[in-house]
Amino acid sequence: MELLQFARGPALTVALAVFAFGALWRLLGVLLLERRGVYSAPRPGAPSIFASALAGIIGKMWPHATFLKQSLFPVLNGYLFHLGLAISVLLFAPHILFIKSISGLSWPALPSNLVYGIAVVTAVSLVAALVHRLTDPVLRLISRADDYVSWMLTFLPVVSGIAAVSHIGARYETLLAVHILTVCALLVWFPFGKLMHAFLFVVSRGETGIRFKHRGADI
């Protein structure tokens, strides 16, 4: 159990510390920036800043009709693995117990079997996302190392978690330690790579919504 001890002790502590440090650094670094000056009058009928931001956040959740056909697969697949990740992380009983132990917060869990099934679907969906990235010429052209590292560090905790629950490949405590270590790697990378979009998408889409609506543009 030495590896497990290391994984859930010092490794997890350092990873959480790096995550907290990096995430707050980047988030506050963006949120405390001076807002761009508004030098023109809003278009007649432009909604309030709050409503504009909301329109930007919600409106961008589904592709524009013009692009719907070509973006249908990545959008639906994207929803699939994002929801799958959220359920696997937040509604699995052992995860809730872990979160409770470090934060005191707790909520009801889904049946472990169901979460297991969802995690498997999530893993398949993540593989499909990678295949799409590699086979779509445009997406492939604009992909950087960050995209692949972020994909890998999201995928590894999912598969190591599945392996740990189903005891595939090694002994349970080893698999559990590997699972925790992959989560540590994810936490360390999270604030410095594209995974930070989990926090920043609200800010950037909101800001886009404000600017668009100010100029009377459709979202």
Added chain:
Amino acid sequence: MTIPSTLGEVLAQQGVSRRALLKYSAYVASILALPAGASRVIAENLAKARRQSVIWLSFQECTGCTESITRSYSPTIEDLIFNLISLDYHHTLMSVSGAAAEHAREAAMRENKGKYIVVVDGSVPVKDGGVYSTIAGQTNLAMLKATAKDALAIVSVGTCAAFGGIPQARPNPTGAVAVSEIITDKPIVNISGCPPIPEAMTGTLAYLLSFGKLPELDHLGRPKAFFGETIHDRCYRRPFYDKGLFAESFDDEGARKGWCLYKVGCKGPIAYNACATLKWNGGTSFPIQSGHGCLGCSEPKFWDQGGFYTPLAAQAGVSGELVGTAAVAGAAMGGAAAWIARRHQRSHLAEVEALDRSPPAKSKG
């Protein structure tokens, strides 16, 4: 009356039928997960085997392991001592014999040089020359080294002998270590547990007698037949774990309905042992069946793994202080970065405004 030299002769003299031996062999084969034909081989080899000389050393221990083996149902301790083995020395059982017991040990070592099995229960203190536990004026450390020197194999029974156990728990004042940390040149089989399951001890000894070798071991030196699966793998409460139905305390509705004990600290998922299948007291029950979570007592350092009642998933040794400090530092960095960016923005704006105010440069043309 002639003195019987093989187990078969001993059994025949005591009126134990061949059928009874076959039945016992079939039982041993089944608990060791051996193929069907193995039971006949065991029966034949056991009948031919000479009574095995066993020297049982008790070091830093609580006698729980001996207590456990005396509750072995098949074979019973009587069977084991009088039929299968020649227990030439057992420190705890023979302590009243004083010097005579020590002479018996020395005689057994002399007469069975290279052929006797040493069973050890208890860990060995090594700090300060091993003075924290002595028997007949000899430190455990010295006695173990001397006795193991000419042994055929060593069986470490109990988590203390196998992994250091409770005496090794933090802060380990006596420098307790496992037998395998001292003896490195002999085959060692670990039968861990606090105490170990009696059938795991007797079954392993029966295997040794039948086949003259150690059974297949896991990476911690434990027989795979008994330590190949986790308690969680074979737990009858597992369907409740899978359904997400957990007892939240020992007296709630979930506990009364027999739901999974994960949330009240069960360590079944990381404990490799046969409690859920062989059970205790002749197959009557085991801790989880009695309503208490598994403590994981067959695993190294089980005593220092966090609370027995802390859920496995909540045992992360995360230092909140470090994470909190990092969060404050991150927030300060974010604030500083934004402040620097704002200064840049302002000086840039000032430059732009200054440019706007300055008269346009005259064209030279």
